[in-house]
Amino acid sequence: MKKRQNVTIKGTKEGLVLHLDDTCSYEELKRELDQKLSANSRTQDEKHLIPVKLEVGNRYISEAQQEELKNLIRQKKNFVVDGIVSNVITREYAERLMEENEVMTVSRIIRSGQVLEAPGDLLLIGDVNPGGTVIAGGNxxxxxxxxxxxxxxxxxxxxxxxxxxxxxxxxxxxxxxLNRAPDITQTTEKREMECAYIDENHQIIVDRLQVLIQLRPNLNRFEGGH
Structure with a gap:
């Protein structure tokens, strides 16, 4: 009977992708990974670094285990870790993602010395007075x-x-x-609803709100319940 392979190696133009079985024990997986990388490293040109990506499927890998696997790969002469991909995330990480994708709505005036913070997007119905600060993880x-x-x-x-x-x-x-006291308009044209964004030159640009339709199409992510 043919022994089941817990580690499958696939070569791509970017490097190696290692599919790791998510049903065997972690120790068994680590042992087979070490063996196959050792055998594979002997066939590679030691002058070139080979990026290695690990796909662990539905297995939860703790931070300590991630470091252990990375160190195992780094010990080989010509391999470098390109990333570890898992279908499983911790509850804390999931909760943080939810917070970062929520819109926090606040109706108040932010006065001098006050700071309003939001983990995700912030919708403020009110003014931000001089000396007041609003901070958001998103928009x-x-x-x-x-x-x-x-x-x-x-x-x-x-x-x-x-x-x-x-x-x-x-x-x-x-x-x-950062952009201090930007020159908001170059003309005497009165604008309603302006926006600021980072352009391809890594500069903060202030423009009319309508430009976001083309520049930031991901703002439509809530449309249709998404």
Whole structure:
């Protein structure tokens, strides 16, 4: 009877993809992985690093186990870890994802010295006065006047946007990019509902709200219940 393979190696143009069985024991899996990588490394050109991606299916891999598998791969002469993909996530991570994808709606005025924070998108019905600050992990939408500080994508999402009925901020921040007291309009044209976003040159641009339809189509993710 042919022995079942717990580790299947597939070569791609990017490197190696290792499919790891999610029903055997972790120790058995690790042992077979070590054996197959050792055999495979002897057939590779040691001058070139081979990216290795692990696909573990429905197996939960703890952080300690992830480090153990990464170290096992790094011990081979010409392999480098490209990532570990699992279908399973922790409850804490799932809850954080839910928070980051929720829209927090607040109706109030953010006065000088006050800070309003949201883990995901923020919809503020009210003004942000000078000295006030709003911070969000996602997008910021202000149904009022922004005269204080707004920081969208604070966890590193540079696709986040800031929109306000009246855009007169003292500072705009998106991800790690910052723009102090931007020149909102180059003309005397009066605009209603403006937005700020990061362009391809990593600059914060302020423009009319309608440009987001083409620039950020993912803002439609809530349409149709998605």
């Amino acid at each position: 910021i939408f202000i149904m009022g006047t922004l005269k204080g500080i707004a920081h969208a994508g604070c966890f590193g999402n540079d696709q986040s946007v800031i929109a306000a009925s009246s855009m007169k901020p003292s500072q705009l921040r998106i991800s790690e990019f």
